[in-house]
Amino acid sequence: MNLTAKLVAGAFGVVGMAGAAFAQDVKLGVVAVNYNSPSIQRQADSGIAYAKELGWEVELFDGQGDQVATNNAAMAFMDRDFDAILNVASANTQMSGVIGYANEKDVPFVSTFSGLVPGITADIGSNNTADGVIAATELAGRIEGTGKVAALNWNVLPALIERERGFDAVMAGYPEIEVTKIEIKVPGQVDDAYAQANNLLLANPDLDAFWVGWDELVAPVVRAIEQSGREADVFVVSQDGIPEVLELVRQDGPAELTVAYNVDRMGVVAVDVIKSTLEGNPPPTQLLTLKPCLVTASSAPAKGESLDFSTCGLFSGESVAGN
Amino acid sequence: MTTSDTAKSDPTPARKFDWIDFLSRWGTLLSLVLLIVLFSFGRPEVFMTLRNMLNILNQVSILGMIAFGLTICLVVGLFDLSIGAMATFGGYFAARFLMELGYESWFVVVLVILAVMALSALIGMLNGALISKLGISAIVETLAMSFVVTGVILGVSGGRTVYATEIPDAFTIIGQGKIAGVPNPVLILLLLGLVLWVFLEHTQTGRNMYALGGNREASRLSGITFSKYALIAMGISGACAALGGLVAGANLGAGRPQGVGDVYLLNAFVAVFIGASTLKPGKFHILGTAIGVLLIGVINNGLSVMGVQTFWQYIVQGGILILALISASLNTVRRT
Numbered sequence: 001m002n003l004t005a006k007l008v009a010g011a012f013g014v015v016g017m018a019g020a021a022f023a024q025d026v027k028l029g030v031v032a033v034n035y036n037s038p039s040i041q042r043q044a045d046s047g048i049a050y051a052k053e054l055g056w057e058v059e060l061f062d063g064q065g066d067q068v069a070t071n072n073a074a075m076a077f078m079d080r081d082f083d084a085i086l087n088v089a090s091a092n093t094q095m096s097g098v099i100g101y102a103n104e105k106d107v108p109f110v111s112t113f114s115g116l117v118p119g120i121t122a123d124i125g126s127n128n129t130a131d132g133v134i135a136a137t138e139l140a141g142r143i144e145g146t147g148k149v150a151a152l153n154w155n156v157l158p159a160l161i162e163r164e165r166g167f168d169a170v171m172a173g174y175p176e177i178e179v180t181k182i183e184i185k186v187p188g189q190v191d192d193a194y195a196q197a198n199n200l201l202l203a204n205p206d207l208d209a210f211w212v213g214w215d216e217l218v219a220p221v222v223r224a225i226e227q228s229g230r231e232a233d234v235f236v237v238s239q240d241g242i243p244e245v246l247e248l249v250r251q252d253g254p255a256e257l258t259v260a261y262n263v264d265r266m267g268v269v270a271v272d273v274i275k276s277t278l279e280g281n282p283p284p285t286q287l288l289t290l291k292p293c294l295v296t297a298s299s300a301p302a303k304g305e306s307l308d309f310s311t312c313g314l315f316s317g318e319s320v321a322g323n
Numbered sequence: 324m325t326t327s328d329t330a331k332s333d334p335t336p337a338r339k340f341d342w343i344d345f346l347s348r349w350g351t352l353l354s355l356v357l358l359i360v361l362f363s364f365g366r367p368e369v370f371m372t373l374r375n376m377l378n379i380l381n382q383v384s385i386l387g388m389i390a391f392g393l394t395i396c397l398v399v400g401l402f403d404l405s406i407g408a409m410a411t412f413g414g415y416f417a418a419r420f421l422m423e424l425g426y427e428s429w430f431v432v433v434l435v436i437l438a439v440m441a442l443s444a445l446i447g448m449l450n451g452a453l454i455s456k457l458g459i460s461a462i463v464e465t466l467a468m469s470f471v472v473t474g475v476i477l478g479v480s481g482g483r484t485v486y487a488t489e490i491p492d493a494f495t496i497i498g499q500g501k502i503a504g505v506p507n508p509v510l511i512l513l514l515l516g517l518v519l520w521v522f523l524e525h526t527q528t529g530r531n532m533y534a535l536g537g538n539r540e541a542s543r544l545s546g547i548t549f550s551k552y553a554l555i556a557m558g559i560s561g562a563c564a565a566l567g568g569l570v571a572g573a574n575l576g577a578g579r580p581q582g583v584g585d586v587y588l589l590n591a592f593v594a595v596f597i598g599a600s601t602l603k604p605g606k607f608h609i610l611g612t613a614i615g616v617l618l619i620g621v622i623n624n625g626l627s628v629m630g631v632q633t634f635w636q637y638i639v640q641g642g643i644l645i646l647a648l649i650s651a652s653l654n655t656v657r658r659t
Contacts, residue, residue: 036482036581183633188586190575195382199627202378203369219487220575227499244486244577303488 026056026084026278028271029077033070033090035062039242039263043112044088047267051086054275067094074098078105084274087111088267091158092120108277112266115158116287121277124270126261127289128159131239132166134259134294136211138316139237142256143208146176150200152193152221153213154186160213163239167211180204184217193217197224207234209256215240218248218255225254241295241307250300261292262309343653350650351601351611354643355618362625369628377506383620384508385410385567385574389584390591390598390612391512391519392563397595397607398523399549399556400536401461405450406564406591408469408476409443410584413565415476416442417494418485418578427491435494436569440562446472447561448554455550465557473581480580487576498574508570515563520609532556536607593644594619600647618643 028051032044044060051058059077063070070090077085078101085102087095092114099119102109108121116123139149149171153164171179180200185192193212200207201224210221221236228234231254238245241260248255269290273283293299293312298319301307313319346353363371389406396403420435450468454461487495500507523529532552534542539549567587572578597618598611619640626636 036477038482038484041482180630182627185586185633185636187582190577190579190582191385191571191586194575195623196627198378198382199624202372202375203366203628203630219577223499223575244484247486247488 026051026054026275027080027082028056028058028084028086028274029074029080029082030058030060030086030088031063031070031074031077031090032060032088033063033067034065035060035088036064037089039240040089040113042263043267043270044086045267046264047086047088047112047271050268050271051274054271063090067091071095071098075101078102078107082107083278084108084110086267086270086274087114089113091115092117092123093158108274108282110270110274110277112270113159120286122270122273122283122286122288124266124273124288124290125159126292128162128239129166129169130289131259131261131292132163133170134166134292134314135163135237135239135257136167136170138257138294139209139211140170140174140177141316142235143177145174147208148178148180148204148206149209149211150180150182150197150204150207151211151213152182152184152196152217154184154189156186163213184213189216190220194220194224197221198227201225201228201230201234209234210236212236212238214238215242215245215258218245218258222248222254239292241293246295246300246307247303249295249297250303252297257294257296259292260295260307260309260312262290262307265290265309346650347600347604347653348602351597351614351618351643351647354646355614355621358618358621358625362621362629365625365629370625375624375628377504377509379617379620379624380509380512381506382624383616384506384512385571386587386590386594386619387512387613387616388515388567388570389564389587390594390616391515391609392560392567393591394595394598394607394609394612395519395523395532395563396461396556396560397599398529398532398536399552400539401451401454401553401556403447403450403465403557403560403564404462404588405446405465405469405472406560407584407586407588408472409446409561409564410568410571410587411476411579411581412446412472412568412584413439413443414568414572414583415480415485415578415580417569418490418572419480421491421494422485422489422578427493429493432491432493432497436497439569440565443565444558444562447557447559450561451554451557452550454557455553476580482580484580485578490572490576490578495573495576498570498572499576508574511566511570515566516609516613519559519563523609528552528555533606590619593640597644597647600650604650615647 030044030048032040035041035044048058061073074085075098084107089112092111099109103119110121111123113125114123151167153160155161171177182196212218212221215238218236218238225231225234235254235256237257239259241258245258249258293307293309294314369375389410393403393406417435417439424431450465453459453464497507502510531547534547535549535552568583571583594615595607595612597615599607601611601614622639623636
């Protein structure tokens with residue numbers, strides 16, 4: 001090895017050591033407005049576990065549904081000289097003060113599933129509009145582009161609004177599909193979805209399918225379909241990929257499919273983005289989306305197993321073409 | 324001629340129909356009938372069918388169970404804000420215990436249900452003891468207890484739902500099964516309503532509770548001790564709320580650690596207060612609560628089958644409650 005090469009290697013070694021030492025000192029503040037929601041918890045926990053693997057000091061604040069308290073906690077982290085903020089699924093549109101403060105203090109503000117607003121370092125999520133499009137396209141294909149569909153959603157959460165936008169875009173191309181939209185009451189979404197599905201099935205004997213905004217509504221809608229004895233005629237499609245729905249889809253009942261996103265990876269990618277930003281390499285875009293998977297009865301994981309996002313497909317034709 | 328003469332000579336003036344009294348007693352029931360007629364004309368092929376009537380009853384059954392328990396508390400003059408958390412408690416722990424035990428047996432399911440309801444009644448009685456012995460405000464104490472209960476559920480569950488595949492069928496049949504075409508939750512509701520109606524209206528304990536709610540000091544002087552009845556009332560309320568949550572869990576085949584009871588809390592109060600303005604204005608009673616619950620169910624179902632947007636359900640429900648309260652207060656206003 002010549003002198004130049006030795007110098008370069010030495011320089012990289014010093015930088016690497018500095019980087020390692022720097023990584024040890026990082027203090028990460030994690031805030032979640034509703035940590036107890038299962039998918040939110042998984043996003044936060046995977047990120048926290050990875051950050052701890054990196055040797056970071058991590059503190060979590062659970063807002064228990066209180067956005068103001070969540071914002072105050074994020075501010076307090078920054079006042080205590082935390083190096084970065086990870087916001088897990090608390091709408092960024094309601095955190096403008098925190099984001100502004102993070103920018104003032106030059107603290108990276110990375111979020112998962114919280115929406116794009118100016119000033120954030122990045123938001124890691126799924127492309128909800130695309131997820132809505134995929135679920136709706138599969139639905140339209142299964143009813144041959146004609147029939148009656150009920151859409152149950154809660155048009156408050158940005159991610160759910162985006163999904164419905166995707167659904168609307170697809171339905172616009174199928175004038176023969178009649179859509180009935182129902183706004184679900186939250187809280188009480190599970191019970192309301194069950195009641196609404198029952199009412200819709202009673203009032204519409206020719207109903208073909210349900211499109212629901214998120215997976216939590218699948219089980220009650222499936223229950224209503226089964227109770228009405230129409231499991232052979234009516235099905236439901238959704239988005240999220242929570243274990244309960246993966247299991248329902250695997251059983252090949254009225255739960256036809258779900259577009260699943262990788263909850264665990266979101267937290268890990270968020271911490272990676274924070275790490276790169278702290279090292280002076282912010283992401284090229286503020287909206288980082290991860291690959292979802294289309295889960296049907298044939299592609300659902302075996303009972304108790306997780307979905308393998310590295311191999312699963314996103315379009316129904318892929319599995320057909322492969323055969 | 325004779326008749327005319329007799330009428331002229333009658334000294335008693337013709338008694339005028341008392342609209343205020345009529346409305347305060349029957350206004351709520353009338354609005355229920357009117358709504359049923361309205362929805363029946365709106366969607367005759369859907370609304371006024373036996374299947375939809377059973378559907379409405381099924382949809383309000385859980386709310387009804389919780390509201391019936393709350394009625395007992397309000398009769399004694401106590402507000403129970405822990406019913407939402409207790410409903411979640413009942414649903415989650417019944418499912419969790421059954422998952423842990425892993426037995427597909429009726430006997431085990433019944434034992435678990437009794438255990439969960441007994442535990443819930445104990446928590447309710449603890450509420451009653453704290454309120455009556457220490458003189459703590461019922462609103463604040465039960466709110467505080469709801470935080471404790473919610474925390475325990477979240478701590479034990481780790482936020483994880485117990486799914487249908489982990490619960491024995493013998494449990495889910497409580498919420499999903501039917502007897503003679505009538506859904507089990509409806510039958511449970513009717514049975515519970517009957518038991519609590521007999522308890523309140525036809526037992527000395529029930530009459531003492533009404534006496535306490537009417538005038539606590541006068542009741543004390545008559546030898547009716549508040550603390551004993553506070554314990555009973557809060558215990559019943561806790562157990563009923565847990566039963567409601569438990570049936571909800573069985574119906575959906577899931578033991579959810581959050582978000583079960585929250586939605587029933589305010590609706591239960593709405594139903595009970597609508598009920599207190601029905602038939603016996605100003606008095607909480609089981610039959611009135613049943614009408615209140617039914618009114619909520621009819622509004623939600625009727626507007627839904629007619630394709631009316633969700634926000635109208637809130638507006639109509641709130642409007643009906645305001646009208647019910649106005650009609651109940653008409654007599655009071657007239658007296659003052």
